[in-house]
Amino acid sequence: MIELYVTKPNELELRHVDSLRAPKDDEVKIQLIYGGICGSDLSVFKGKLPHATYPVRPGHELLGVVIEKGENAAYDVGTRVVVLPNTYCGTCDLCVKGYTNICRNKKSLGVNVDGGFSQEFIISSKYVLSVPDDLPDEKAVLIEPFAVVVHAFKKVNIAKNTTVAVVGCGNEGMLAAALAHHLGAKVTAIDINPNKFELIKKVGNIRTLYPYELQHETFDVVFEAAGTKSAVEQAIRITNPGGDVVLIGLATEATFPVIHIVRSELTIHGTIIYQFPDDYLQAIEYLRDPSFSIDPIVSKILPVADYQQAYELAASGNVGKVILSFKKV
Structure with a gap:
């Protein structure tokens, strides 16, 4: 064989x-x-x-x-x-x-x-x-691979009209965006590669943005699926006060703005497989x-x-x- x-x-x-x-x-x-x-x-x-x-x-x-x-x-x-x-x-x-x-x-x-x-x-x-x-x-x-996303979603509550951002549109990120859309959330997919935007838009009505296009907008739940320092740090910045950040990616390190996390009562979830x-x-x-x-x-x-x-x-x-x-x- x-x-x-x-x-x-x-x-x-x-x-x-x-x-x-x-x-x-x-x-x-x-x-x-x-x-x-x-x-x-x-x-x-x-x-x-x-x-x-x-x-x-x-x-x-x-x-x-x-x-x-x-x-x-x-x-x-x-x-x-x-x-x-x-x-x-x-x-x-x-x-x-x-x-x-x-x-x-x-x-x-x-x-x-x-x-x-x-x-x-x-x-x-x-x-x-x-x-x-x-x-x-x-x-x-x-x-x-989809079970990874299913497990991550159990950390948070996603319902109709929940605002969700997915930072990083690799395979896990696209699966996360697809599931959030299926559950009725208002989904924004963030990536640096326009080719990923073409794929994700075929899934459904999902907004796509480059990282630099986000100004002061924030979201109820943010999934980080890029696995990079900058993606983790952006995920924390764009989460609503009282919101949830779910780290799916495997960034080796990142700088956490502790005072912002504390004052905004953010919840950060690690999730693996x-x-x-x-x-x-x-x-x-x-x-x-x-x-x-x-x-x-x-x-x-x-x-x-x-x-x-x-x-x-x-x-x-x-x-x-x-x-x-x-x-x-």
Whole structure:
């Protein structure tokens, strides 16, 4: 079979490997259908994630079909599934409190253990979830990245006419803008790239602005999804007194105006990945809703043989989600 592999930073190759062993105990063997390219996949490839290990097989936004199962596996052969790419021990103090998303012993597929950009891979069935038959592959592959946004939205209250700003229109930012719009909020998407504006406007009636175009306007809820110092600092500046800032991006540092935060009674929420399976199940329900406009966020589906083009396109910053297809290898 074939798989993608990052041998070291900036070296990505498609290689042939031996067939896999049979799954044991609670394991399942999954034949991959689609794999979405995430910003963290690009960071691993470029050597920008300090906790990444090499060599490593990338890929964690995974949709596939169970083709073999161990004797204690939770899913039958033929079941279409998505994958939880972050392990949790279930026994550390954080897991016991329910914070499996920040487990002290967490490992992440495609970062510090091998991911799923392979024709087939084996994983414990406790880290997979079945997909409803009425959810097409092109939406089902978004469950994992969309669950990040679903989890973030649980930090705040978004209702009809809530004013929402999304700073940064990468994949997570566009998903956040789409969900806020779906919930009836008045949404403003902020980015430096006009190509992202064209995509986000296809989702619905969402206003788009460059960062410098915001003067004295403020918002009830601000989602920061750019992951840069300037974006975090702007997010705090443009939040209404008594409002909420939700930090989705992974900026390494920022300068916080403490007196402004205190006097304005701002609430700042940190959020990372999701709770499994609850956030996945909620993501599925949104994606099944025909009124939820999400299709424009998927920009390109390319065969895995075109992996170089796919990675270059995803890294360009000019498109939405880029997906690798393993359907016809």
